Amino acid sequence: MSSGTNGSGPAVGSDRDGAAGGSDRDGAAGRSASLAVDGLVAGYGEVIALDGVTVMAGAGSITAVLGANGAGKTTLLRAVSGMIKARRGRILLADHDVAGRSPEQIVRAGIAHVPEGQGVIPELTVEENLRIGMMSWRRGPRAGRVAALEEEYARFKPLADRRRKPASTLSGGERQMLVIARALLARPRVLLLDEPSLGLAPRVMAQVMDLIVQLSRERGLTILLVEQNARSALAIADHGVVLNLGRVVASADAAILATDVALRHHYLGF
Amino acid sequence: MVEFLQFTLSGIVFGMIYAAIALSLVLIWRGTRLLNFAQGGMAMLTTYVAIEVIYKTHSYWAGFVIALVAGLILGAASELTVVRPTAGKPELNSVIVTIGLLIFFEGLAGILFGGQYRSFPAAFSVTGLRVSSTPLGVSRFDVFTVVAVLATTLILAVTFRYTTAGLRMRAAAFNATVARLSGIRVGRVLTVGWALAGLLGALAGVLVSPSTFLYPNSMDAIFVLGFTAAVIGGLDSPAGAVVGGLLLGVGLSYVGGYLNSDLTSLVALGVLVIVLMIRPNGLFAGARMRRV
Numbered sequence: 088m089s090s091g092t093n094g095s096g097p098a099v100g101s102d103r104d105g106a107a108g109g110s111d112r113d114g115a116a117g118r119s120a121s122l123a124v125d126g127l128v129a130g131y132g133e134v135i136a137l138d139g140v141t142v143m144a145g146a147g148s149i150t151a152v153l154g155a156n157g158a159g160k161t162t163l164l165r166a167v168s169g170m171i172k173a174r175r176g177r178i179l180l181a182d183h184d185v186a187g188r189s190p191e192q193i194v195r196a197g198i199a200h201v202p203e204g205q206g207v208i209p210e211l212t213v214e215e216n217l218r219i220g221m222m223s224w225r226r227g228p229r230a231g232r233v234a235a236l237e238e239e240y241a242r243f244k245p246l247a248d249r250r251r252k253p254a255s256t257l258s259g260g261e262r263q264m265l266v267i268a269r270a271l272l273a274r275p276r277v278l279l280l281d282e283p284s285l286g287l288a289p290r291v292m293a294q295v296m297d298l299i300v301q302l303s304r305e306r307g308l309t310i311l312l313v314e315q316n317a318r319s320a321l322a323i324a325d326h327g328v329v330l331n332l333g334r335v336v337a338s339a340d341a342a343i344l345a346t347d348v349a350l351r352h353h354y355l356g357f
Numbered sequence: 358m359v360e361f362l363q364f365t366l367s368g369i370v371f372g373m374i375y376a377a378i379a380l381s382l383v384l385i386w387r388g389t390r391l392l393n394f395a396q397g398g399m400a401m402l403t404t405y406v407a408i409e410v411i412y413k414t415h416s417y418w419a420g421f422v423i424a425l426v427a428g429l430i431l432g433a434a435s436e437l438t439v440v441r442p443t444a445g446k447p448e449l450n451s452v453i454v455t456i457g458l459l460i461f462f463e464g465l466a467g468i469l470f471g472g473q474y475r476s477f478p479a480a481f482s483v484t485g486l487r488v489s490s491t492p493l494g495v496s497r498f499d500v501f502t503v504v505a506v507l508a509t510t511l512i513l514a515v516t517f518r519y520t521t522a523g524l525r526m527r528a529a530a531f532n533a534t535v536a537r538l539s540g541i542r543v544g545r546v547l548t549v550g551w552a553l554a555g556l557l558g559a560l561a562g563v564l565v566s567p568s569t570f571l572y573p574n575s576m577d578a579i580f581v582l583g584f585t586a587a588v589i590g591g592l593d594s595p596a597g598a599v600v601g602g603l604l605l606g607v608g609l610s611y612v613g614g615y616l617n618s619d620l621t622s623l624v625a626l627g628v629l630v631i632v633l634m635i636r637p638n639g640l641f642a643g644a645r646m647r648r649v
Contacts, residue, residue, distance in 0.1 A: 168538060190537040200538045208531045211524075218521070219528045223540025273539060 119146035119307035120181040120197060120276040122167070127176035127186075129166040130333075136162040138333040139176070144277070144326070147307040149299065151324035151341060153317045153355055158330040160313040161203060164279045167311070168200035169193040180277060194223045199275035203282045203313075206266035209255035213246055216254045216265055220272030239268040260291035267298065277309045278302065284316055292316075296323050317355035321345040329354050363494025364614040365607055370499040372606020373506040374565045378583020379590060379598035380510060381557035386592045387530040388550040390448070394455040395435065397580030398462030399555050403428045404562035404571055405470050408477055417480050424559045432555020436548050466573040477566035502564045509560060510599055513553065517595070526550065578622065582609075585629040591639020600641070 124142040128135065137159050144150040152160050165171045167178055169190040178186040185193050194200070208216055217239065221232055240247035243264045249256065257265060263283055270278060280299065284292040300323050302308045314320035321327055324341040329350065337350055344350060351357055378396060385393045407424035411417055439458055443451040481497035517523035529536040529546040536543050561583070562576060569575055586605045590597025605628065609621045632640070 170534070170537070191540050191542050194538060194540040202534060202538065205532070206535055208528060208535060210531050211527065215524055215527075218524055219535065219539045219541070222521075222525060222528070222536075269539070 118276065120309060121146040121179075122198070122277045122309050122311065123177070123179040124163070124167060125177040125179065127163070127166055127178065128174045129162060129171055130174070131162075131171070136333050137166060140330070140333070140335055142311070142328050142335070142338070144309050144311055146309055147303060148325040149303050149310045149312055149323060151317070151320035151327040152311055152313045152330065153320065153327060153344075154330035154336075155354060155356075156315075157332075158354075159333040160330055161281055162333075163330070164200055164202075164281050164311065164313055167193075168198060168279060170200070191223070194273050194275070197274075197276040198279065199270035199273045199277070200279040201266050201270045201281060201283065204285050206269070207254045207257065207262045209253065211254055212251055213254050213257065213265060214250040217246070217250075217269050217272060220269035223273050235272055235274075239272060243268050259287050260294065263287065263291075263295055264298075267295075267302075271302070271306075275308065277311070279311045279313075281313045282315055283312070284314065284319065292319065299323060317351075318345070318357045359491055360614065363492065364610045366493055366495045367499070368607030368610025369603060370495055370502050370606070371565075371610065372586075372603040373503050374561050374579065374602075375582045375586040375605050376510070376599045376602025377506045377557050377561035377564070378579060379587035379602050380513070380595055381554035381561070382584060382587045383590070383592060383595055383598045384550045384554045384557070386587070388526075388547050389440075389444075389451070391440070391451050391455070392584075392592075393551075393554065394452070394580075395458035395462060396554065396558050396583070397576035398459040398466075399428065399431050399435065400558035400562035400579070401571070401573065401576040402462050402466055403431060403555070403559035404477065404566050404576075405466055407559075407563050408475060408566075408571060409470075411478060417478060421480065421563055424563050425556050428555035428557070428559025429552040430555070432558070433548050433552040435555070436551035440551070441544070441547075463573045470573075472573060474570040474572045477563075477571045479567040483567060498567065505560060505564060509557065510595075514595065581622075581629075582625055585625050585632075588629060588632050589640055591641055594639065594641060597639055597641045601639070 122142075122144040124140060127137050127140045130136040140159065140163060142150065142152070142163070152163060154160055162171065166173050169185070169188055169192070173186040176186065177184045180196055180198060183196065185196050185198070188196070190200075208219070214236070217236060221235065224232070240250070245261050246264055246268060249261075254262070254265060267280070267283070283295050283299070287295060296319055299310060299312065303310050312320055312324060321341045321344055327337070327339060327341045327344040328335055329337040329344065331354055336354065337344060337347070378400070381396055382393060385391055403424045406427040407420040410423045411420035414420070435458060439454055440451060443454050479498040481501050483496045483498050485496055486493045486500070517527060525536075525541050526546050526549065528539070529541055529543045533543050536546075561579065565579055566575065569579070582605060583602070586601035587598050588601070589604060590599070590601030605625065608628075609625060612624045613621045
């Protein structure tokens with residue numbers, strides 16, 4: 088059913104570790120990596136929320152994860168990042184199975200998860216929020232951290248202007264920038280985004296979508312994008328997976344999914 | 358006028374003790390939403406450690422330092438062995454576990470050290486200071502008490518505010534999900550929180566015991582007052598805990614001084630009930646309610 092990796096992303100993101108004072112992650116820091124979720128079973132208590140889900144995300148590609156509320160989209164991301172235990176199945180980062188590891192270990196392995204709508208810590212300043220993103224780093228020179236921060240500030244100018252302000256003063260779009268920038272500071276190879284457009288004005292939402300494309304093209308990030316808004320997600324994705332009641336009901340090129348009238352009507356609501 | 362000054366100063370001294378206990382409760386509350394009923398028991402046990410070391414070594418400072426270290430260890434050990442297994446279970450479980458821990462500590466102290474009242478030495482003279490023959494109502498040791506608690510509080514505040522370790526603890530307290538997803542070992546942070554709470558408890562125990570005697574239940578009343586101070590401050594706020602401690606200490610000192618010293622515990626409990634009824638988030642709570 089799955090068409091496997093479609094490999095349409097850029098091959099290698101090579102420039103991103105230059106400013107960050109070298110790599111400190113095991114092995115392949117800075118290189119793109121594929122993510123393969125294979126037969127994943129997970130749930131909450133008695134409830135099976137994911138029942139044998141398989142998703143192949145090629146290195147550097149964007150995969151849209153779609154489906155109605157309760158389809159298992161968020162659970163899929165939570166299982167990949169280790170927030171809930173996978174009961175069966177494998178989660179391969181490059182060729183390395185991370186299933187069963189703790190979230191702390193998984194982020195160190197190179198998978199960063201931006202949870203839905205709750206990521207900003209309003210009591211902390213913008214900069215403190217960002218520094219949390221570097222907690223997974225091993226001890227390294229301070230200069231490397233400062234450089235990494237500045238790199239994100241250069242990309243996200245509004246954050247730079249408000250770095251000493253409480254994060255509670257940010258707008259919705261700025262908050263989304265903040266949590267994405269924080270995830271990037273963990274120097275991931277795979278980025279899991281849960282409803283990044285939720286609650287944003289259409290114009291801001293378009294900016295966020297552009298940003299996601301940029302991250303995949305420039306940094307070679309492999310992105311799993313969970314979206315309620317299927318139309319905009321498929322517009323930027325290489326590949327799409329549709330979940331229903333914890334199972335994959337469709338998996339194909341984004342362009343094909345976007346034109347499948349029956350599928351759209353049944354599961355995607357547009 | 359002199360009386361007022363004396364009541365105020367001695368109120369501040371006791372207020373700092375309440376503040377130390379309150380702060381220890383806040384440290385644990387912020388991380389786990391758990392009220393540590395064993396806090397007084399931990400303080401009492403480490404104060405016994407201090408008194409034993411002082412008798413063995415004839416050095417007050419050896420006892421003082423070892424008590425603080427014992428507090429760190431006891432706090433961390435309590436979290437790891439007894440509290441950790443209740444994580445993710447109904448909240449009542451962990452509450453009952455800390456009450457059980459309190460009973461265990463008090464029983465253990467009775468077995469190891471006996472139930473009799475023991476006097477605890479002070480580091481400095483406990484005779485009252487005077488300013489040109491006017492008695493201030495506080496001693497050199499009282500001054501030490503205030504300085505010790507203030508210094509500890511300040512060190513903690515600076516650590517939390519300006520260091521990476523402090524940021525890690527704040528992040529874990531405010532949003533454990535984000536903290537874990539960012540690679541923070543939240544479990545380890547909680548252990549450190551309990552260790553610091555144990556240290557603060559030990560400090561409070563060593564500082565208050567010269568004026569209360571030491572026995573297995575000696576910290577119970579202090580715990581209630583520290584808890585009241587923490588509630589006044591809002592349980593979530595380290596600064597609130599210190600202010601709450603001072604308000605309570607000074608207020609009770611006036612009650613005891615001008616009205617009747619038998620009334621102080623009654624008034625304290627009254628304050629506790631009233632604050633919990635009217636401002637359950639503390640007197641200094643902002644508009645924002647906590648996220649679930």
